[in-house]
Every structure is written in structure tokens, then in C-alpha cells.
Amino acid sequence: MKNEEIVDSLKVIKCQHVSLEVSNVDVSLKFYRDFLGLKLSERHFANENPAIPFEMAFMRLGKQHHDLVLTHDPKRNYPEKIFNSGPAGIHHYAFECPNKKSFDMYLERAKEMSLEIVRGPVLHSAYQSKGDGTWGENWSFYVLDPDKHRIEIFCEMAEIDNAGHYIMENGKKVPDKKAEEI
Numbered sequence: 001m002k003n004e005e006i007v008d009s010l011k012v013i014k015c016q017h018v019s020l021e022v023s024n025v026d027v028s029l030k031f032y033r034d035f036l037g038l039k040l041s042e043r044h045f046a047n048e049n050p051a052i053p054f055e056m057a058f059m060r061l062g063k064q065h066h067d068l069v070l071t072h073d074p075k076r077n078y079p080e081k082i083f084n085s086g087p088a089g090i091h092h093y094a095f096e097c098p099n100k101k102s103f104d105m106y107l108e109r110a111k112e113m114s115l116e117i118v119r120g121p122v123l124h125s126a127y128q129s130k131g132d133g134t135w136g137e138n139w140s141f142y143v144l145d146p147d148k149h150r151i152e153i154f155c156e157m158a159e160i161d162n163a164g165h166y167i168m169e170n171g172k173k174v175p176d177k178k179a180e181e182i
């Protein structure tokens with residue numbers, strides 16, 4: 001095998017699904033269906049498979065079998081999560097909208113559903129005039145799911161080209177900005 005082939009085969013291609021522990025699978029299934037339109041691929045109850053003593057619900061956005069997995073251990077007592085407190089864990093995870101129009105519609109949907117918007121909408125940019133001075137060039141807002149997992153909804157994140165330049169949604173480079181590693 002050539003060196004380049006070895007390097008290519010050692011590259012993972014994306015960060016994909018997340019699995020969340022939830023206190024009630026029915027409640028979370030409804031939330032992720034109603035708010036984001038995820039569909040149930042399959043659901044299993046505890047001990048259906050002897051190796052899996054907990055409930056699992058596999059949900060998808062597109063063609064892959066799952067983008068989100070809800071898990072629940074019926075023998076476990078789930079204390080209420082205190083927002084911005086507790087041991088180290090996932091700070092948030094994110095769903096990408098195809099464009100700003102879609103992002104705005106999700107923002108309206110979050111308001112209609114009376115979801116707790118814990119941050120935003122905000123443009124994470126130190127360069128664009130509407131930006132908040134932070135990083136990524138993307139629009140975002142953040143809500144909490146029924147177990148207070150923080151979810152980010154975003155669009156228009158900058159892409160980084162082969163030379164490390166940041167390319168914004170409009171195709172322009174962010175001046176004087178380069179990725180730390182190329």
C-alpha cells in the first residue's frame with residue numbers, strides 16, 4: 001500500500017450520530033419528531049437482546065439508519081439535570097439547517113412550541129458586522145430538550161479550504177484568518 005493510501009484510510013470522514021440517555025423515551029421521541037422531524041427507524045425494549053439491558057430508539061434525518069439514538073435504562077433513577085452544572089459531559093450537539101431561511105423557520109417553530117431558548121439567535125463571527133465576536137461564521141440558537149440536553153440549531157458555518165482559509169457562505173474569505181492546522 002502506498003503511503004498516501006495509508007494516510008487516506010486512516011481518515012474518519014465525519015462526526016455522525018449521538019446517543020443520548022433520556023429519562024422517558026416516549027417524551028423524547030415526540031420532542032425530536034415534532035421539533036426537528038426526525039423519524040423512528042426502530043425501537044427496542046430492554047433485554048430484547050440479552051446484551052442490551054436498556055431501551056433504544058434509533059432516529060434518522062436522512063438515509064442513514066440513525067443520526068440520533070435515545071437510550072433509557074429502566075432500572076436507573078435519572079435525577080433531574082441541572083443546566084450548566086454537574087460533571088463534565090457533552091456541552092451541546094448540533095443540527096444543521098440548509099440555509100438561513102430554514103434556520104429562521106426553526107427559530108419560529110421553537111417559539112411556537114414554547115421551547116426554552118437558552119442562547120441566540122446569534123451570528124458567531126468576529127468579522128461580520130452582525131457578529132457577536134465568537135467563532136465559526138455560523139448563525140445559531142440553542143434550546144433544551146426534555147432532559148435539558150442543549151441542542152444547537154445552526155446554518156452557514158464557514159468552510160476551511162485546503163490552504164486553511166475560512167470561506168463564508170457568500171464565498172468570501174475571512175480576512176487575516178487561517179485554521180491553526182491544515
Ligand SMILES: [Fe+2]
Pocket residue numbers: 092094152
Ligand atoms: Fe456549537
